[in-house]
Amino acid sequence: MASFTLHGIPVSRGISIGRAHLLTPAALDVKHYLVAEEHLEAEVKRLQDALAEVHRGLQALWTDLPKDAPTELGAFIDVHALILSDPMISEAPLDIIRTRHYNAEWALVTQIDELSAQFDEIEDPYLRERKADIQQVAERVLKVLMGTAQLAPAPVTDEEFQPQMIVVAHDISPADMLQFRDRSFIGFVTDVGGQNSHTAIVARSLDIPAAVGMSQASQLIEQDDWVIIDGDAGVVICNPSTLVLEQYRARQAAMLKARKKLSKLKKTPAITRDGTVITLLANIELPDDCPHALDCGAEGVGLFRSEFLFMGRSGQAHKIPSEDEQFEQYRKAVVAMKGRPVTIRTLDIGADKPLDQTEHTALNPALGLRAIRYCLAEPQLFLTQLRAILRASAFGKVRLLIPMLSHVFEIDQCLAMVEQAKAQLREAGQKYDAAIDVGAMIEIPAAALSLPMFVKRMNFLSIGTNDLIQYTLAIDRVDYEVAHLYDPLHPAILQLIAMTISAGMKAGIDVAVCGEMAGDVKLTRLLLGMGLREFSMHPAQLLSVKQEILNCDLTTITPQTRKILRTTEPHAIVEAVQQLQVI
Template sequence: MITSRGIAVSPGIAIAEAVVLEPDASRVRKRLVAPAEVDRELQRFESALSASAEEVRALSVTTAETLGPELAKIFAFHAGMLADEHLLGQVRHSVRNDRVTADYAVYAVLSRLASTFSGHRDPYFRERVTDIQDLQRRILGKLHRPLDLGLAAITGPCILVARDLTPSQTATLDTAKVKGLVTDYGGRTSHTAILAHALGIPAIVGLEHATRDVNTGDTLVVDGKRGVLIVDPDAPELLAYREENDRDADREQKRGKLRDVQAVTRDGTPIELLANIEFASEIPGALDNGAEGVGLFRTEFLYLAAAEEPTEEGQLKGYRDAIRHLAGRPLTIRTLDLGADKLSGLAGVGEDDHERNPFLGCRSIRLSLQNLPMFKRQLRAILRASAEGPVRIMFPLISGVMELRQAKMVLNDVIEDLDDEGIAFDRSVEVGMMIEVPSVAIQARCFAEEVDFFSIGTNDLVQYTLAVDRCNERVAPLYSACHPAVLMLLKEVIRAADRTGIPVSLCGEMAGQPEYVMLLLGLGLRRFSMTPPAIPEVKQVLRAVSIEQCRRVAGKASRFDSDREVLNFVRDELSRVLPEVYSGRA
């Protein structure tokens, strides 16, 4: 049994035999052509280019119909490259001046570009290499050199293992056959990862050596929740995962019953359950799971899915779509939460600034405040959308009071501009902030006087409090949301919000984990925001407990010295409340 850990990009558990896709070893040979054949080669290229562009347009339409218009924007990068005269000019120049075949010119120019992108220090560029390879494969296919990775040969349920997949390949996967996806390369924001998540395929990327360690026919377990791949699991491990899969399936069947059941504790305390989303198209599914609104609309993919900074009108459309789907339910939009390391090539931001530690550098609200035109465009789009439904604005990664006040001043400037232009917006739009930095959690009372609401982002709060990068396999076990220091900060933030009379929610992964429900309720939390599939499970737990019972759990948990003691305790309490559900695998 081999166990390895990668980057979890799409939740769920898949158990099936592996199909390992061999890397595309096809290399186009350099072949010279006679001067009289140059025009014919150029015509072949133009025809292949036209056919490829039409195919990308069709794929974009299909993706929009099946996965939503936001995901279809991924292929705007492909369309842009197919219309890039500088890039196409290199191919034409190679055919004319070097007198090579159109096939070789396409292969050489795009291979060179892919190599340049792969060596770029910016992760955004490195993650676009598969897009370039996708286009290369597509154009060469139109030049009668099909480069098939064997996807068409898949006949039954399997887990796909590959060095990487292109966005086109991922978008067209047959989910009836492909039950899981594992790749050597890729990151959280790669287009392949985004599409796998949208398709609902459990997926792990960035495993580095999966294609080396796995053979076609091996039994695999893909744990998309924890980022764990198990090759040829032993009998106890396989049984445990099958039982967990069965429990997940049972919970899925109960969703319909829980959707319209009120989120209220056993003693009658109402709890608000909201959804975290990336795309407006996710909202119908979130409502099906029982979401009462959106507590976190991550706007980053509006930027990452495009080849350039999205326009004000483009952003406005995305926000309006979300408002229409929600039909009067609340929508909380978080302003851009990316670093300069992700946007340098996209928006002309920080192109010459190399940051050794981007997580402690120019990102989130810091990046927005240093790029005011971009920040104002987003705020204008959010405010204009607020005229059509309830919208709240949330600033990420605030670390000091002056930073928050500066962000509010920029917002007020935008409000004045809209007033001067006679553009409608909701004047009562609420303004809140994320609690993600220990300095803010410690000063929570001060910040509560400045905003309309808090939202605790435990993912970053834990990371910054414990000085642990949860994506670093060597220290990931030290990352723990139930560390006593983290619990102290949570308690302080919730208490400060209650004393000031502003609502507080928790939108980190902790909110969607059943073992923490009683603990968080006991600390005073009454608003949870989570990934939509987690809502029914959290609702099931909170309906089985009383607030007094939860206060006792939180009180005892607060007296433990280690995160392991806390975790074992809350899991034991959960198994006592719902033994028929939580007496198995932790």
């Protein structure tokens, strides 16, 4: 196979080397995990049982057909029964389970995708349309499998069955990406996306190299091609030569060695050379991320993105998790952090994080009914979440964070609903922290320009730099065509961040940065010079940032930062920030 290189947008550092695994949109709807050798026949039987159940269902449909039913209905059932009995459906996926160790759902979708591709090449339009029948039969089987998902074996942990697979897709939603948390998948390549889309953020939180905005990667890369992802450069090399492969393996080994060296800083306090104490917190998506956060030395959770508990539930009877279900997840995170503070952000959906992939109905979802606007429009949903978070606060230090506030009436409405949730819990005899801190995300320019109304009402502030940059510069951070305009060093962005930190310091309330800027070591000294004392980032970035803090003297950096804030020429700002790195 000929070697070729694709250039896109780097979103997650590191190097991955593995085989390409192409995912169609349909494949993203099912779980992906590898099955251990001793569980293979049980997994085969799980698929066989599902096929048999669908077959019985089709027979029942045939039997229950009314006498006056159109003959086409009977023929339709017959066609589906024949498809179900065909070895390409009834046997081929079983072979995939046995040979590739795929779970049943994944094996079935893999086989259906291969069949669908063959049907696309048929010239006869009637026969080509039979692809839809095959897909409908597969959907019936998948529904049965997913309905008995609790019978599935646990994902394999044995290294023997861990092929190094790189996911290649047109696009992957943040909820879909969370499926790929086991070690089978070591990298992500997508045609679309921007550096600060939530998909990219999740890739960084999983600490997996990724490159997005690759345009036609999913068409050019073929199944099982050898692929190298250079996450630092945003480069993907397909079918590399032996020499290139050896060079990247050497770089990969050097990175691993450097990471091991950083691990020695886990228990070292984050204190600058001049003795200033800095707080380093972790951003998490799910409670299961807490052990990794602690292992990296996080002093707490600065951002628990609660929306990931709500997403990817389209196959469930109730799309919105119940109060008890939410409470258990929040409590689990609070207990896992062993007394360290946990900042839980209320539901932040919309834009590139819809509750359901079919919900993109707004002309511009980033400016529509999202985050706190959505919650205030759905007060019962909001109250349910508030009660769940408050109940979790009885088990440790919890802070409540409200996203996307811009109007004073939104702040007052939120605080009133927090009090209403407290009253409901008191009436029910439920315990909670009556003095829970409530904070605001500063991520809309209007909020950063009207800070007095925030510091007067809120206990703390957290700057969401991802959306602040998006809204200030009028750039859709999901759109790779305008990704080059996304600039955290734009003078307007720096002014808004500096104003927020200064307002918090004057009011005596904590200010954190929880956006991607917090985890960028090239910007650590700049933020410190602005007065930032609380950083929240992905656990994977924490030790690198800590190392930068330990090597930093604020008495030298602060005056230089003030000069940068007075600068308006972009190239001069970039040069000055680079100079900060060597002070």
